[in-house]
Amino acid sequence: MLGTAEVSKLASADGSASAADGAVIRCAGLTKVFRDFWMRNRVRAVDGLDLEVRRGEVYGLLGPNGSGKSTTIKMILGLLHPTAGRVALLGKRPHDVATKRLVGYLPEESYLYRFLNARETLDYYGRLFHLDPRSRARRIDMLLEMVGLDAVQRRPVGEYSKGMQRRIGLAQALINDPQVLILDEPTTGLDPIGTRQIKDLIVQLAQRGKTVLLCSHLLADVEDVCDRISIMFGGKIRLEGRVDDLLVQQDMTSLEVQKLDDQTIHQIEQLLAQSGRHIERVDRPRQRLESLFLEIVHRAQVEGAATSGATAGGPVAQFLIDEQRGAHLPDGVDAAKVIEQLVADRPIQRPAAAPSRQGSTGQDDAMLEKLTRRAEDKGVDRNRVAVREPTSAEKVDRSVIDRLTGDSCDAQADRRSDRKE
Amino acid sequence: MLRWRWTNWLTLFGAIVAATVLVAALLRFQGLVGSAWATGLIGGLFAAVWIALGLWRWREVRLVERAGHLVLGTVAAALLAGLCVSLGHRSGAVAVGGMWAMGMAFAVGLAVIRATLGRGGGAMSIATAMIEDAIRMKVALVFIALLLLLVAVLPSMLDVDQLMQERMKTFLTWSLTAVSVILSLLTILLACWSVSRDLVERQVYMTLTKPIGRGAYLLGKWLGVVVMNLLLLTVAGIGIYGFVLIMLHSGTQRDTEDLDVVRRQVLVARVSEEPRPPADMDFDALFEQRLAQLRDEFPGEYDTVTPQQANGIHAALVARWLTIGPGGAQQYLFSGLGQAKRYGDAVQLKLRPYATADPSDRVVYLAMRINRHLFDNPVLQLTHDQFRTLSVPADWIDDQGQLLVEIANLDDPRQPQTGSVTFMYEHALEVFYRVGDFGANLLRSLIIVWLRLAFLAMLGLTMATSLDFPVASLACLLIYVGASASVFFDESLQSFARVRLEDTLSEWQRLIGLLAMFWQRLTEGQIWDAMKVPIRLVGEFFLAFVPSFGRFNPTPLVAKGQVVSWELTGQAGLSLGVLWTGVCGLVGRWLMHHRELARVTV
Numbered sequence A: 001m002l003g004t005a006e007v008s009k010l011a012s013a014d015g016s017a018s019a020a021d022g023a024v025i026r027c028a029g030l031t032k033v034f035r036d037f038w039m040r041n042r043v044r045a046v047d048g049l050d051l052e053v054r055r056g057e058v059y060g061l062l063g064p065n066g067s068g069k070s071t072t073i074k075m076i077l078g079l080l081h082p083t084a085g086r087v088a089l090l091g092k093r094p095h096d097v098a099t100k101r102l103v104g105y106l107p108e109e110s111y112l113y114r115f116l117n118a119r120e121t122l123d124y125y126g127r128l129f130h131l132d133p134r135s136r137a138r139r140i141d142m143l144l145e146m147v148g149l150d151a152v153q154r155r156p157v158g159e160y161s162k163g164m165q166r167r168i169g170l171a172q173a174l175i176n177d178p179q180v181l182i183l184d185e186p187t188t189g190l191d192p193i194g195t196r197q198i199k200d201l202i203v204q205l206a207q208r209g210k211t212v213l214l215c216s217h218l219l220a221d222v223e224d225v226c227d228r229i230s231i232m233f234g235g236k237i238r239l240e241g242r243v244d245d246l247l248v249q250q251d252m253t254s255l256e257v258q259k260l261d262d263q264t265i266h267q268i269e270q271l272l273a274q275s276g277r278h279i280e281r282v283d284r285p286r287q288r289l290e291s292l293f294l295e296i297v298h299r300a301q302v303e304g305a306a307t308s309g310a311t312a313g314g315p316v317a318q319f320l321i322d323e324q325r326g327a328h329l330p331d332g333v334d335a336a337k338v339i340e341q342l343v344a345d346r347p348i349q350r351p352a353a354a355p356s357r358q359g360s361t362g363q364d365d366a367m368l369e370k371l372t373r374r375a376e377d378k379g380v381d382r383n384r385v386a387v388r389e390p391t392s393a394e395k396v397d398r399s400v401i402d403r404l405t406g407d408s409c410d411a412q413a414d415r416r417s418d419r420k421e
Numbered sequence B: 001m002l003r004w005r006w007t008n009w010l011t012l013f014g015a016i017v018a019a020t021v022l023v024a025a026l027l028r029f030q031g032l033v034g035s036a037w038a039t040g041l042i043g044g045l046f047a048a049v050w051i052a053l054g055l056w057r058w059r060e061v062r063l064v065e066r067a068g069h070l071v072l073g074t075v076a077a078a079l080l081a082g083l084c085v086s087l088g089h090r091s092g093a094v095a096v097g098g099m100w101a102m103g104m105a106f107a108v109g110l111a112v113i114r115a116t117l118g119r120g121g122g123a124m125s126i127a128t129a130m131i132e133d134a135i136r137m138k139v140a141l142v143f144i145a146l147l148l149l150l151v152a153v154l155p156s157m158l159d160v161d162q163l164m165q166e167r168m169k170t171f172l173t174w175s176l177t178a179v180s181v182i183l184s185l186l187t188i189l190l191a192c193w194s195v196s197r198d199l200v201e202r203q204v205y206m207t208l209t210k211p212i213g214r215g216a217y218l219l220g221k222w223l224g225v226v227v228m229n230l231l232l233l234t235v236a237g238i239g240i241y242g243f244v245l246i247m248l249h250s251g252t253q254r255d256t257e258d259l260d261v262v263r264r265q266v267l268v269a270r271v272s273e274e275p276r277p278p279a280d281m282d283f284d285a286l287f288e289q290r291l292a293q294l295r296d297e298f299p300g301e302y303d304t305v306t307p308q309q310a311n312g313i314h315a316a317l318v319a320r321w322l323t324i325g326p327g328g329a330q331q332y333l334f335s336g337l338g339q340a341k342r343y344g345d346a347v348q349l350k351l352r353p354y355a356t357a358d359p360s361d362r363v364v365y366l367a368m369r370i371n372r373h374l375f376d377n378p379v380l381q382l383t384h385d386q387f388r389t390l391s392v393p394a395d396w397i398d399d400q401g402q403l404l405v406e407i408a409n410l411d412d413p414r415q416p417q418t419g420s421v422t423f424m425y426e427h428a429l430e431v432f433y434r435v436g437d438f439g440a441n442l443l444r445s446l447i448i449v450w451l452r453l454a455f456l457a458m459l460g461l462t463m464a465t466s467l468d469f470p471v472a473s474l475a476c477l478l479i480y481v482g483a484s485a486s487v488f489f490d491e492s493l494q495s496f497a498r499v500r501l502e503d504t505l506s507e508w509q510r511l512i513g514l515l516a517m518f519w520q521r522l523t524e525g526q527i528w529d530a531m532k533v534p535i536r537l538v539g540e541f542f543l544a545f546v547p548s549f550g551r552f553n554p555t556p557l558v559a560k561g562q563v564v565s566w567e568l569t570g571q572a573g574l575s576l577g578v579l580w581t582g583v584c585g586l587v588g589r590w591l592m593h594h595r596e597l598a599r600v601t602v
Helices: A004-012 A069-076 A098-102 A118-128 A133-146 A162-174 A192-207 A219-225 A243-247 A262-274 A289-302 A318-322 A335-343 A362-377 A398-404 A406-420 B006-029 B033-057 B062-086 B090-117 B123-136 B138-157 B164-200 B203-207 B214-249 B253-266 B283-297 B307-321 B338-343 B438-466 B469-484 B486-496 B507-523 B527-544 B555-559 B566-594
Strands: A023-035 A041-054 A058-062 A084-089 A103-106 A180-184 A211-216 A228-233 A236-242 B268-273 B329-334 B347-351 B363-370 B373-383 B388-392 B403-409 B429-437
Touching: A023 A069, A023 A211, A041 A069, A041 A084, A041 A211, A041 A236, A058 A069, A058 A192, A058 A219, A069 A084, A069 A180, A069 A211, A098 A103, A103 A162, A118 A133, A118 A162, A118 B123, A133 A162, A133 A318, A162 A180, A162 A192, A180 A192, A192 A211, A192 A219, A211 A219, A219 A243, A228 A243, A236 A243, B006 B033, B033 B062, B062 B090, B090 B123, B090 B138, B090 B214, B123 B138, B123 B164, B123 B214, B138 B164, B138 B214, B164 B203, B164 B214, B164 B253, B164 B438, B164 B469, B164 B555, B214 B253, B214 B438, B214 B566, B253 B268, B268 B438, B283 B307, B338 B429, B347 B403, B373 B388, B429 B438, B438 B469, B438 B555, B438 B566, B469 B486, B486 B527, B507 B527
Parallel strands: A058 A211, A058 A228, A103 A180, A180 A211
Antiparallel strands: A023 A041, A023 A084, A228 A236, B268 B429, B329 B403, B347 B388, B347 B429, B363 B373, B363 B403
């Protein structure tokens, strides 16, 4: 399997520097015009598109139906010829066969051979990558377990539901442990478990240095996993940038804490008034339907309820983790357990040294610990406490926090004793 | 504790069978025949139940599942064959047995192919998927079943009152034709369907974004089809050969002579020799003599002899040499028979005398002397316009490998009944001698059929790269029909709009002649006759882009016991296998490389 060094070597072989300088996918002035039989321009699907996806990032291509997302992806993969402009994938032309050893692709639908079963399907794609039989069998076992199809692997994929076909499609995209993963509407047709799993998988792959190009019109999916996004319409990019830069409201702060009574809220309001601020909105957060769904399914699985379809899915295939473990994961972290935790709707227990994709620092973790400690002592579910926005430690008024959480109990006791006096 | 895996079950099955055989053999050795039978029966029943239970229990295991299919097929065939025997249809039982044997050979061959191709990646991966596709596609399965059924049922459909030699020729002709036609249709459908389905249902999105080139993709598809054809041809070949042996051994004692003819003239590989004038017959002198006569008869017309005139004179001389007048005689020399002399088998002299007077009793009386040897019965009574084969001992061939055949027409010139006897029609006078066996001949003929299929496979794939399935398959069928009947079409087109003395013209002269004829008829107002010319030209243009399967048709040769030579096989390999398939493949690769695989998805 080729690694980063091989990618750079491959890229520099023809003198192109785009892969070596960090750009895994590069489009310049890319245009695609579909013509009819009389060569009249019928549809300008992509119009002078400039795009650059850097190594190790998750890039989201957003847009409504017909905005040119899939056409762009198909040109990047060589399935369509550009009318104008240039495309480079890992510094090579899209038709370059050797480059495709490093690429995994999941189209908008899983176009599978219906007569093959799941194992044969993965074996077929594995053989196209010239994987040796032993390694192929090992990877197929792991992938089938990962996508939850190991129990139905002997059934022809033509008998699978759409969601199960998506899962096998995802597995085939990962069979070569790709450096670049191109996913076109990956969560279409998937149940919430599968959707969640794919999103978690994307995050994990990105943590391991893989580049992911995600094309979707499901905004929540893109928001959850992407580092950078671009929004397309009419074949052009209308907006591009980092998700945080585009979405975070820099002038607002939100906190989630254990239920507060009116008196405490009033106190907070008074406190904020001292610095000239006021509470914009007070409400009670609802559990997300996704979490509720996952919990119900998890409970049914624990009870041993039978299903003829896909199971919840297993740990991330070990081969996707093994080769990159040293570089991306600290010792003691079992990446396989991470996804299990996610599926079980438990927060990931990050070790102190683990870098966070959300940019939280050690100080953030310490603050989080402090915020939750007292609540835990009082039998509060730790899972219900979360910081929505990564906030710099310097901006936190610790006295306020202390009062509101652990130390607030002492303060209230003091105030009660004051009133008695 | 024993873990109940399928391997344990299989091992125990082997142990049960071995123990049963051993105990039964020991009992038999002790003279306890009844006990031995009882042991065999009980052990056999137990083994049958054991295998049935195991096949059901581990049916999810791929190997066991396949073994289950074989066992089911065997049981079904045995029941059907038993039913046929009980109803008195022995030939039906033989057909069922043959089908079973071919089915088993197919299963074994398929397992070998899976094991061989299953190891490689790239194009071999595509080929494996292609074969699995063919096996599991119901239409393909129908074709395969039809092929096995036809080969197996044909022997029982033949008229038992016919001579064995005729039945054998009919069986060989029909079975080889059926195999060739069925596999050609299957190949066209499979090749066209496979690529067009991949393009329409978009499997190419997932295949051609993997590290495989578009040329390798086409190559893999082609490899899958030709390997599949190889398997089916092997199975069909085994079936044909097997049924030939069964037919041969089913002949009764009274058929001895007939069976001898089958062995010597049908189930062999023979070559034929046409006669030549003897050395003392100077054709050049005769030509000059005849030319002088014509110059005398037609002064001025033959001063400068045109090629057409020379050909005409030569043809007339040959016809005169091949014709024997009443009471006359002629000599015919067959040379190059050294191999036949070494082989030692009798050579066959095949005659088809044509009596110019068409006698009422249709009998022609001839006398024949071969290298100064007379037949036992010196007066030969042959039927007018009918083939007759005479056996000539190999030791009559002289050391130069020659046979000088002198034939005399015994018709009395004073009271002629038959008039002259001529051998001027095609194949009217030939000598056949053996150069090989039927098995090798059948093998070479199947190789030629396979090469034709290889071309058709590439043609289908190429068509499907740019046409939808119905159009691609119909175009391939058109080319297949054109290639199979190219000789017939060529002759038909020539007679449809013929230029005078066409055979003596070059291609350019013929084209100019046709255009002149078109213009002349147009100016004369004969519109329909004029339109025949462009119709012929379009037809010939089409045939120029179609290989001639007629040149490489081994079926009549095998049926007549004539050799399908390695030379012919090599020519077929070069022409069909390399040239036509290669050109077709290059065109297909170019089309595939330049076409857009995705469709409008905005």
